[in-house]
Amino acid sequence: MKKVIVCGPYNAGKTSFIKNVNPEEFVGTEENEIDIESLEALPTTTTVGVEINSVKIKGKEIVFIGLPGQEKFDFIWETVGSKFDGILFLVPSTATLRDASLYIDFFSQFESFKIAFKRLLVTYPEKLTSSKKETFSLLGVPIKVIDPTQQEEVKKFLEELSGEI
Template sequence: MKKIIVCGKYNAGKTTFIKNINPEKFTGTEVNEIDLSTLLEKDTTTTVGVEVNFLSLNGYEFMFMGVPGQERFDFIWEIAGGNFDGIVFLHPSYEKPEELEKIVGFFSKLPAYKGAAKRIFITFPDAAQNPSSLLATLKNLKIPFEVIDPRDGNRVKAAAESIAREIIST
């Protein structure tokens, strides 16, 4: 089985992306967020731990593993990143490009990174704060990138299949 890590900042769309790869095979745990000022549950959710989904393509099995976006869980990044064949970075356009550089920098130090297939998917493109700075960062990282809406199941599945095909061909 080939493993593809899905990572990115908190609220980048990782859970939605992973769910849409193959909705019937998704495994994850979401809980309601808590408003710390009132201690009441919000309508929004957050992922607890890791989440996984599976894709079969051309006789190969792929496991997509989503890791938490908060840096306080970077120990999970290292555990999950011990061995992988591909890595997907989701980056919301409203976040500073430096945040993407930090996450890429972390994973690029892991032994599996060099030979792994890589993609950056920009989410929430209409919310970009400084598109020219983001574009400059993307060009400097030298990782294929594109804009994606994690809610678009057909587009997500096509993106997942694209990175899977790249892994198969190497």
């Protein structure tokens, strides 16, 4: 079984990606966000734990582990992310270089990073500019633009991943 970490900043599309790996098997940890001032639940959700999904492609079983994006959960990143076969950095096209590099810098400290399959998956493709794509290329991780809400795009990417992991 191959282990792939899915990480990135808040609202990058990690949960959508993980759900679309295999919708019937998705195990999520989303909770409604709370307005700090009114203490009322908002219609939006955030991941508060680890999300898991798995799929078998071309005879390979791959488990995807989605991590919460907020830095306050970095203790989870370290626990789950110390050993992996692949790592996907989901980053919205509107993110800063710091937003993307934070996760790459964190996970590059682990021995697994050197030999793991790596991709920077840029989400919100409709907002991606050529200059932003060029900026992201400075991170030294191969880039793919994807809409994680589209199951067919995710499935197509999984075929690519299974051939390389």
